[in-house]
Amino acid sequence: GAVVSQHPSWVICKSGTSVKIECRSLDFQATTMFWYRQFPKQSLMLMATSNEGSKATYEQGVEKDKFLINHASLTLSTLTVTSAHPEDSSFYICSARIGGALAKNIQYFGAGTRLSVL
């Protein structure tokens, strides 16, 4: 099956620093990747949709300058949380959709990254 690797799985950082999270599709090309945020015992909240080679589309209320998304290749998207603050502490999950006109509209998820900002 389609495998999505997300790294790191857990990161602790000081307030004011930036953190980069990587999302890789290991055995398929992902023209579209998604970034979600999840608070404890709550559902996934879509932050942005990332298409390879173009700017990400952010959901309403998500700060573009705070959550920088880069999708430079068909297998890699990165989310950088800039100048992180304690309120940014959360579980961040990426997903990827297989590209191509015949591909099914299925999202395959990474294992998630737990961010703790001190």
Place this chain on the structure above:
Amino acid sequence: QKEVEQDPGPLSVPEGAIVSLNCTYSNSAFQYFMWYRQYSRKGPELLMYTYSSGNKEDGRFTAQVDKSSKYISLFIRDSQPSDSATYLCAMSSDNYGQNFVFGPGTRLSVLP
């Protein structure tokens, strides 16, 4: 009314029970339906994918879609403690990723 509704639970059942998880939705344009399982502090894992109405079976799991009632279900037979997780339904109206919506998830506990 939310676009996709799902009972958050928690739902507790004894080992071996048949579990029924459900989602209702309001957008009649949805055609593609999925069920994901999410263990604590892990990413969701795709369990079932169905298109339009009907049933689909995979091992102990059966997905059912009733588009006329805007209702989908996931049945788990012979439930095991390892099935304890949050189950999220998801649906989409097309094959291009537009309007892809998750339900809030149901927490399931299977007690040994």
